[in-house]
Amino acid sequence: MSSVEESFEVCDAEGRVIGLATRSQLHRDPSLIHRVVHVMVFNSQGNLLLQKRSKNKDIAPGKWDTSVGGHVNPGEEIHDAAVREMKEELGIEQSDLQFLYSYLFRNHRESELVSTFSCIGEGEVQFNAEEIDEVRFWSMNSIKEQTGKGIFSSHFEQEFSHYLRQIEKQG
Numbered sequence: 001m002s003s004v005e006e007s008f009e010v011c012d013a014e015g016r017v018i019g020l021a022t023r024s025q026l027h028r029d030p031s032l033i034h035r036v037v038h039v040m041v042f043n044s045q046g047n048l049l050l051q052k053r054s055k056n057k058d059i060a061p062g063k064w065d066t067s068v069g070g071h072v073n074p075g076e077e078i079h080d081a082a083v084r085e086m087k088e089e090l091g092i093e094q095s096d097l098q099f100l101y102s103y104l105f106r107n108h109r110e111s112e113l114v115s116t117f118s119c120i121g122e123g124e125v126q127f128n129a130e131e132i133d134e135v136r137f138w139s140m141n142s143i144k145e146q147t148g149k150g151i152f153s154s155h156f157e158q159e160f161s162h163y164l165r166q167i168e169k170q171g
Helices: 078-090 140-146 154-170
Strands: 007-011 017-022 033-042 048-053 068-071 098-106 111-120 132-138
Touching (some): 033 078, 048 140, 068 078, 098 154, 111 154
Antiparallel strands (some): 033 068, 098 111
């Protein structure tokens, strides 16, 4: 029995699909840009839900990260990917996601074209225990105080920086 590795679309910086590559290729070659979605889930008090990544993850194991994050499947619309990832990771069926912004994330391992959404989410979260060790809501001040101390993924710290700039622009 052979296991086939997932493939995802390679795109240019504007999101135009130019090919396919496997997950392992994308996560070891920063010249290959791939599309991902993030969802920032807030509660009615304005606190942000973060997930603590499983210690078994290949990227940022054991680090606190964005509420939801995942790859866009080949042929999948960005909004549909965000809705799917919400259900897969947190057990939340939510379709009224609000698009916030897109940006290009690069590091020594990979390049991602990130599309970020937000929503208000209350109630119990049934997270995927294979991918996530813990979830909890954080106040904005707590996140700001802990940034740069090694408890958040570098992805999340960049995401949070983008979010704060977005809020400042809105006044």
